Amino acid sequence: MRDHHVRRVRRDRAVRAAVAEGLLDPHDTPVAAFVDIVGIAETTRELLTAWPEDVDVLHAFAAKANALVPVLAMLRGQGLGCEVSSPGELAQARAAGFSAERLVLDSPAKSQRELEDALRNRIALNIDNFEELERVDRLVADGFPAVRVGVRINPQVGIGSIEAMSTAGQTTKFGVALADPGNRERLLRAYAERSWLRWVHVHVGSQGIPLELNAEGVAEAVAFAREVNVLRPGQVEGIDIGGGLPVDFSGDEDSPTFADHVATLRSAAPELFSGEFRIVTEYGRSVMAKNGFIASRVEYTKTSGGRAIALTHAGAQVAARTVFAPDAWPLRVLAYDRSGLPSTAELEVQDVAGPCCFAGDLLARERKLPLLATEDVVVVPDTGAYYFSSPFGYNSLPMPPVFGFEVTADAVTFRVLRPAESIDEVVARSGVL
């Protein structure tokens, strides 16, 4: 087990250094995001070592979790692949240097052009539905190579505690619903008629999904693949098990771990590890969530109806999920003083509000925290996935800068991963006259 205390120590040192270097200037850059480069190396090492050495596995990071090109490039450097679900993500992955053998294209609504591009460039492709399969049939008939094509199944194993994040319910939009009348037979026939259908894909979802439910979905994919292989030995060569490790947003620990996931899969789907199949994984949030944080200066403080409120620059534009679904996506908020040291002020119940012009723009409600003061720094940890990397354009707020930081024994160094968006750029993306 890794010492999780070090993650907090690195974060504290980064906050202090960022303030000292003026990266959180109260006037010019009151909000910024930070990526822990040492943390990424630690997490990817844990991922790579959690999976047994004797299986052929490609860990394709789900780009939507954090598609900043320098982040993707770091993950590539650590030996990961990349799962993309749109032309934008594919372009970002290419810009990060991923070669075709390390890319996987998913998405339930691939356009004709996306399909042609993927096949032509020999990028692994997971088909979502029977109509898409017919489209690919026509492309194959036209001579496009089908080197690594699979079909996504919906194992319909049930939903977790966050319905919007659950991808394997009865009526979920993804994949071929395997338990619907006739579908299993129809899909078996589809594989029997197409020797180039050689992969099976499943993604059950992660946040709010117990590992056992995730593994049940994977077991369904394995069972289907073996059914194909009984009829046509060796046809299904690989299983893409999707993402699916939830993140604990309540502390600095990784829980569950990649090793926990592998152990659960080993007991629910032992044949996955038999050597019959190559494996692709598509972990997203579990790779990046704990390796990023948002920091904002407090612009003003006030009380309203007796409630202490700190007005900051971190709101829905960088934390849309938490603001719109606070019960499903609670985040910790940590208080630091204006010099970037952990605050020692008295604890008080407060709201931590963002800058957007709607009342619900709160990162924390009635949270007991050291009483915040103007120019203090609030830090929102565990936001390295799906937060600042996919900003929301509300109120025309610009995208904050993202800095990578590297903490060594005696120094903290920063580098820009994404520059702050300028107001001119905001205007430029608004439809220029």
Ligand SMILES: *Cc1c(COP(=O)(O)O)cnc(C)c1O
């Ligand atoms: C979002 C997604 C992932 C990544 O999920 P996480 O919850 O971030 O691990 C993987 N595969 C597919 C198809 C996805 O849509």
